[in-house]
Amino acid sequence: MASASFTTSSQPTSNKLLFRQLFEKESSTYTYLLADASHPDKPALLIDPVDKTVERDLSLVKELGLKLIYAMNTHVHADHVTGSGLMKNKVPGLKSIISKASKSKADLLIEAGDKIYFGDLFLEVRATPGHTLGCVTYVTGEGPDQPQPRMAFTGDAILIRGCGRTDFQGGSSQQLYESVHSQIFTLPKDTLIYPAHDYKGLTVSTVGEEMLYNPRLTKDEESFKNIMANLNLSYPKMIDIAVPANMVCGLQDISAKPVEATSN
Amino acid sequence: MASASFTTSSQPTSNKLLFRQLFEKESSTYTYLLADASHPDKPALLIDPVDKTVERDLSLVKELGLKLIYAMNTHVHADHVTGSGLMKNKVPGLKSIISKASKSKADLLIEAGDKIYFGDLFLEVRATPGHTLGCVTYVTGEGPDQPQPRMAFTGDAILIRGCGRTDFQGGSSQQLYESVHSQIFTLPKDTLIYPAHDYKGLTVSTVGEEMLYNPRLTKDEESFKNIMANLNLSYPKMIDIAVPANMVCGLQDISAKPVEATSN
Ligand SMILES: [Fe+2]
Ligand SMILES: [Fe+2]
Numbered sequence: 134m135a136s137a138s139f140t141t142s143s144q145p146t147s148n149k150l151l152f153r154q155l156f157e158k159e160s161s162t163y164t165y166l167l168a169d170a171s172h173p174d175k176p177a178l179l180i181d182p183v184d185k186t187v188e189r190d191l192s193l194v195k196e197l198g199l200k201l202i203y204a205m206n207t208h209v210h211a212d213h214v215t216g217s218g219l220m221k222n223k224v225p226g227l228k229s230i231i232s233k234a235s236k237s238k239a240d241l242l243i244e245a246g247d248k249i250y251f252g253d254l255f256l257e258v259r260a261t262p263g264h265t266l267g268c269v270t271y272v273t274g275e276g277p278d279q280p281q282p283r284m285a286f287t288g289d290a291i292l293i294r295g296c297g298r299t300d301f302q303g304g305s306s307q308q309l310y311e312s313v314h315s316q317i318f319t320l321p322k323d324t325l326i327y328p329a330h331d332y333k334g335l336t337v338s339t340v341g342e343e344m345l346y347n348p349r350l351t352k353d354e355e356s357f358k359n360i361m362a363n364l365n366l367s368y369p370k371m372i373d374i375a376v377p378a379n380m381v382c383g384l385q386d387i388s389a390k391p392v393e394a395t396s397n
Numbered sequence: 398m399a400s401a402s403f404t405t406s407s408q409p410t411s412n413k414l415l416f417r418q419l420f421e422k423e424s425s426t427y428t429y430l431l432a433d434a435s436h437p438d439k440p441a442l443l444i445d446p447v448d449k450t451v452e453r454d455l456s457l458v459k460e461l462g463l464k465l466i467y468a469m470n471t472h473v474h475a476d477h478v479t480g481s482g483l484m485k486n487k488v489p490g491l492k493s494i495i496s497k498a499s500k501s502k503a504d505l506l507i508e509a510g511d512k513i514y515f516g517d518l519f520l521e522v523r524a525t526p527g528h529t530l531g532c533v534t535y536v537t538g539e540g541p542d543q544p545q546p547r548m549a550f551t552g553d554a555i556l557i558r559g560c561g562r563t564d565f566q567g568g569s570s571q572q573l574y575e576s577v578h579s580q581i582f583t584l585p586k587d588t589l590i591y592p593a594h595d596y597k598g599l600t601v602s603t604v605g606e607e608m609l610y611n612p613r614l615t616k617d618e619e620s621f622k623n624i625m626a627n628l629n630l631s632y633p634k635m636i637d638i639a640v641p642a643n644m645v646c647g648l649q650d651i652s653a654k655p656v657e658a659t660s661n
Pocket of ligand 1: 208211
């Protein structure tokens, strides 16, 4: 049966991984906390933190006894401001991460093939442009201690039963189609997909599921391009604030504003 | 270090379990889908389905190739109408479940100590009154195939860093305190806590974490009762619709309304 390959063992399993999915309601953004809990330092990273939930995230990091080392971004978001800038002000030594292809400023500019270690665990970088020109997907590594099934943090490249729009920030529907098919759909079918957003309350999917049920990316390339060309979406209300801020990983604030997280 | 006991292996691990957490934004309710994916029928259950997300939930069940056998409720909710009634209209053979102590109508009335099997997996019922007089917590079983760490679906008995209010529906702060301390805090510290709600975007906690950081339930009983007596919460706007509907597990609708889920 077609569904058999992705319906077993739907949780990432690792003796080392601590994992938390976090949700920011206003922009429907998921932030992900990953840590190597078996390492004496408990090194941790956040993927796609949001400025409005910085206090919540840092308080959780503290309660869990983790050492936050990276605030990572999958891409230059247009719908919210990244939390990486505010966090850098509050966590000494914390490094912000974004792709070199995004042409943004950050402490570490990563590209396809890079490995980002936290303790004995690591994430691999895959280039998945198309929603923006600098989008990447972070995928947990392969190896005895790494989570099984693998986990893919896809940003807006692929969403659960959807995908990010392709009509600004260097977006290209053709490029997005190629990215998903070559970089995500080639992962094992049980790979868990953790997107940057969900608007219906779904929290996770799998590569196998999206290969069968994604209403856009299961189509052929021409149909996909047609769908994406005819979405008739409105101009994102946050884009003129969010994009410039995110191009510097949230560091626009530092001189202008008091060093306080916006509470929600 | 105090946090060590709950920061390893934070995902439930089982070769058989398929698990999905689902969120309903308006009432900030979590619905949980569990299935035995290794069983030929893939029997599945939903905990605390919401009427507004019935279509979403059933569509996921179908795509995953599952056979939904139970629509379970942790208690008579005051903030939303359960999806169990609408689902019974759409899924032949589906049985609704609630506690006998809730004095509600359902296909199966469960009580403390009952085991609810789905394939080779099962949930145990623990009585955790105090938010309402009929609140129960469903806890995954112990045994070689059962998820490890265990998972506790606590309804509103304990929330992440909080708990349900105790000022209506037979609520009692003393009873809630006793329920949490005797029925939940006695579980292994790495037991995952999946509540019926979260208002800050947190998705899961552990018994160990709540024993250290729950701002209410870490207090002594007298302080807890004081806190609960002085919350000054307003009257829940949905209660006069939700409680009567939920006392019959959502079956109030069946003759009065066309058999269609409210879409959100
Ligand atoms: Fe985006
Ligand atoms: Fe409730």
